[in-house]
Amino acid sequence: MLPIPESPGLPLSPDHATCGIAVLAAALDERDRYTDQHCDRVSQLAEALGRHCGLSDTRLGHLVLAARFHDVGKIGIRDDVLLHPGRLDEARMETMRSHPERGARLFTATGRSDAAAVAKLILHHHEAWDGSGYPHGLQREEIPLEARILTIADGYDAMTSVRPYRGPMRSEDALAILSREQDRLIDRRLFGEFQGLLREHAEIAG
Template sequence: MESLALAIEVRDAYTRGHCDRTGRIARALGQCFDLEPAQLEQLELAAHFHDVGKIGVPDRVLLHPGTVPDDDWPAIRAHSELGERIFLASGHAHASEVATLIRHHHEAMDGSGYPDGLAGDAIPLGARLLRVADSYDAMTTRRTYAEARSHETAMRILHAEQHQKIDPEVFRVFEQLMRNADLREA
């Protein structure tokens, strides 16, 4: 697994840090949902590797400053399916379970997400947890295309995305969890 993590870091140092922070947040969130130890491990592993598919996204898209042009969205959207394929090839004992979470971390509660347009409870719980952890960290850290937002702003955006993009029950628990300032600095 370390070689896969190194490949992410070599490709894009931001993505490696983002995946590590997302892993810490996702694990803490999963603990609030009383996941079994194996499920927690799978969730944390999926969080650490949820963006491994970005290895296959061209630099001009991945490192594009500002808003991604519409023509480049197919390359961005392909990263979750590519990530699933890469992780399945890892040989990890729980590759199938972890790869499923990687594939579905951009699904939306209303079915507007990708890659499969799953909605509601059809989205695995781990993927719903990962979606919130991923979104929060992405919003609160500086990226090539956006400045970091404050904790308060990110929480307002996530609150507004309930029912459409994110699971309202997951957000409710996340909101309580994020009262812990240490996680905000994950």
């Protein structure tokens, strides 16, 4: 598991806030090992893409934390939804769609000085470029840039890693699927940056 980062450029958080974030990490690992490991990988991908896009240290710190805990709201999702071995029906999907709001509330409860900024990114990591996402149906630049980066990193890792019901996709296949989602789910410009990042650093492709 990756160490829990402090947001660069921000004052050190109080001990209770640091403890709170460590508890969140441990709880996520206990709840679902796959989700915890997925969050680790997404955090690394998002950090690399954020650096590639020239984010400031402060914004990069927020992004890294949001990526590390973007699925922490799944702690509150019941087993027959979270661990369901296949495509979710509409009722289960509605429950699953509550995890960004749950996660934002959990991260806010850490009491960190950066909690509100990070929670906002957790809340919006399933918004879509065309407004069809959730929970608020934001579109285009209404969606925070860091959340748009997180959407790409999240989707890529989900496709290229082992899931309970299938093996990992090849990188080129995952990129082909993401390419078809430009201007619908994801920001076209950021996807171009992601492709450039993978060309420059092939090891990131996993």
